[in-house]
Amino acid sequence: MLKIAVLVSGGGTNLQALIDAEKAGKIKNGTIVKVIASKDGAYALTRAENAGIETAVVARKSFENPDDYDKALLSELKKCGADLVVLAGFLSILGETVISEYENKIINIHPSLIPSFCGNGCYGLKVHEMALEKGVKVTGATVHFVNLIPDGGAIILQKAVEIKNGDTPEVLQRRVMENAEWEILPKAVSLFCEGKIKVTGNTTVVED
Ligand code: GRF
Numbered sequence: 001m002l003k004i005a006v007l008v009s010g011g012g013t014n015l016q017a018l019i020d021a022e023k024a025g026k027i028k029n030g031t032i033v034k035v036i037a038s039k040d041g042a043y044a045l046t047r048a049e050n051a052g053i054e055t056a057v058v059a060r061k062s063f064e065n066p067d068d069y070d071k072a073l074l075s076e077l078k079k080c081g082a083d084l085v086v087l088a089g090f091l092s093i094l095g096e097t098v099i100s101e102y103e104n105k106i107i108n109i110h111p112s113l114i115p116s117f118c119g120n121g122c123y124g125l126k127v128h129e130m131a132l133e134k135g136v137k138v139t140g141a142t143v144h145f146v147n148l149i150p151d152g153g154a155i156i157l158q159k160a161v162e163i164k165n166g167d168t169p170e171v172l173q174r175r176v177m178e179n180a181e182w183e184i185l186p187k188a189v190s191l192f193c194e195g196k197i198k199v200t201g202n203t204t205v206v207e208d
Contacts, residue, residue, distance in 0.1 A: 005082035012044025021186030030193030118151035
């Protein structure tokens with residue numbers, strides 16, 4: 001049984017999808033052992049506590065030096081023996097210290113079809129504002145491994161979502177969450193824990 005640590009910063013709807021999937025037996029060979037928030041008061045912490053999952057706060061703003069933040073995160077991950085780290089609405093940047101220790105063992109959910117609308121500064125609602133601004137007819141979500149390039153790691157799963165006339169960024173964000181994020185993140189986590197994701201270079205082959 002692999003141990004999963006989930007890093008959060010906000011409302012935690014993706015964390016909730018993982019918690020519900022585990023409860024429904026949809027995460028094979030994996031269990032969430034810890035939720036770590038980058039800021040106090042993140043509602044994701046309440047979701048974890050309600051599910052009886054251990055929590056910790058490693059507040060990004062408490063660290064002047066990004067390396068010290070990375071080291072503090074790494075020590076929390078080591079303490080719980082995490083085999084897999086899942087970034088679920090996590091808004092801080094991970095540095096070399098954590099990424100090198102967990103090469104191809106950190107998974108992130110991004111609310112677009114990478115390589116569109118991703119990279120530095122593209123997160124949360126901004127991603128949907130960019131998609132609407134560009135006038136794309138289809139967007140979606142991507143689950144990928146994390147490396148030192150923001151949203152640059154090997155893609156694991158993607159799911160497309162149609163944009164509708166009159167969509168606002170908020171309406172679109174909700175549809176992408178409901179129809180894509182909350183489905184492919186638990187699925188990718190289960191595939192990882194089942195050993196069904198093979199990484200070659202910067203791409204993956206995922207067993208059906
Ligand atoms: C979502 O748009 C997700 O795609 C992005 O962070 C936002 C909030 O996620 N990664 P959550 O509700 O905190 O899981």
